[in-house]
Amino acid sequence: MNQTDLQQLLDRELKQLPLPRAPEALLSKVLAVTVHQAPAASPSGWLAWPRAWQLVSAAALIALVAGAWSLLQIAHPMDFVWRAVGEAPGRVGGVVQGASEASTLVRVFWEVVLKPVAAYVSVLAIAFGLACALLWTAVERLALGGASER
Numbered sequence: 001m002n003q004t005d006l007q008q009l010l011d012r013e014l015k016q017l018p019l020p021r022a023p024e025a026l027l028s029k030v031l032a033v034t035v036h037q038a039p040a041a042s043p044s045g046w047l048a049w050p051r052a053w054q055l056v057s058a059a060a061l062i063a064l065v066a067g068a069w070s071l072l073q074i075a076h077p078m079d080f081v082w083r084a085v086g087e088a089p090g091r092v093g094g095v096v097q098g099a100s101e102a103s104t105l106v107r108v109f110w111e112v113v114l115k116p117v118a119a120y121v122s123v124l125a126i127a128f129g130l131a132c133a134l135l136w137t138a139v140e141r142l143a144l145g146g147a148s149e150r
Helices: 003-016 024-036 051-074 078-085 090-143
Strands: none
Touching: none
16 A cells, blocks of 8 residues: 555544544633623723823923923914014024025935836836846746646
8 A cells, every 4th residue: 555545544534533623612601701701991091001101291292382481482373473573583583584584405415317217217216126027926836836736
């Protein structure tokens, strides 16, 4: 008797065995236990965090609010009104002017350098991505034996 005949004989014999059954009382016991148990209301979100993390996050929130409050005391809200009028005094005017110059520089760089080649670079990136996916599929099926039918 060779290996294949032995496997076929074993398979035939195992298929003739009856399927194991659970005891009759098991279903009623499981149902009785699950019906009488109410799902426990577990906290979710921030309340589910460990107590130490809750304290750290609350302290961070308090520090953030205190920092924002102190910044509002330093940079008086009237500075923003004066900026809108055109008379921005002090430090806020310099920061706003620097931000305006930086945004102008970025916009010019985009219009002159990046915008003309953006479409070509996008098409090239998509083509390279598809080529890599095709190459990986070929390597996976041929070299790693992924598509074998045996």
